[in-house]
Amino acid sequence: MESPVPRSPAPARVVRVLLVDDQPLVRAALRMVITEAPDIEVAGEASNGTEAVRLTEAIRPDVVVMDIRMPGMDGIEATRLITTGPSAETHVIVLTTFDDDDYVYGALRAGAAGFLVKDMALDDILAAVRVVAAGDGLIAPGVTRRLIKEFAERPAKDARPRGSITGITDREREVLTLVGSGLSNTEIAAELTISVATAKTYLTRLLAKxxxxxxxxxxxxxxxxxxxxAPR
Known part of the structure; x- marks a missing residue:
């Protein structure tokens, strides 16, 4: 009896990325590092929000790496249009110089799945693209603290509640508090003495509720x- 011919492994899914930045050098640096990654490719480039929305609808990338401050339509409005339009399945990562960028909060409200800082290592940006492409939000503990501090320093009129947290259980409230503090699922599981799978289940319920x-x-x-x- 002949042995079966072994099947070739299925090719890994390639993440298609749209780069959006008005600075050609930034796009060139990102393009260069992405070219070296076998599982990520540049599907297109845009220099402003209007081009980003048009290209996203045309080529349907998995991830858009979006600058905020650009001429014409900025990254916030482009993010809102992408995440609420026909290309809503595309994930947007905001690319910003966080320390002096006053628009991160608005971008996250507009539906961004996370944000990156321009001075971070390019390999870390690749890792972030993979995380967001897999459907996870990207927010590191250190960045979370800075983000919350940024929120706290805004005038009260900017704080528009997204919705009530009534209807969640005490345990879900605990998990939400830990998520808000920047803990990962593994850290939440350790903190509450539960399994990582259970932590993920709570997270899924919170997203839905x-x-x-x-x-x-x-x-x-x-x-x-x-x-x-907010951190002191």
């Missing part, structure tokens, strides 16, 4: 509900 798109929006909800205090 609170109408949140991803983990980043849960952080915003936790802050606006007063579950997370």
């Amino acid at each position: 609170l109408g949140a798109r991803d983990r980043v929006q849960l952080v915003i909800i936790a802050y606006e509900a007063g579950l997370v205090a």
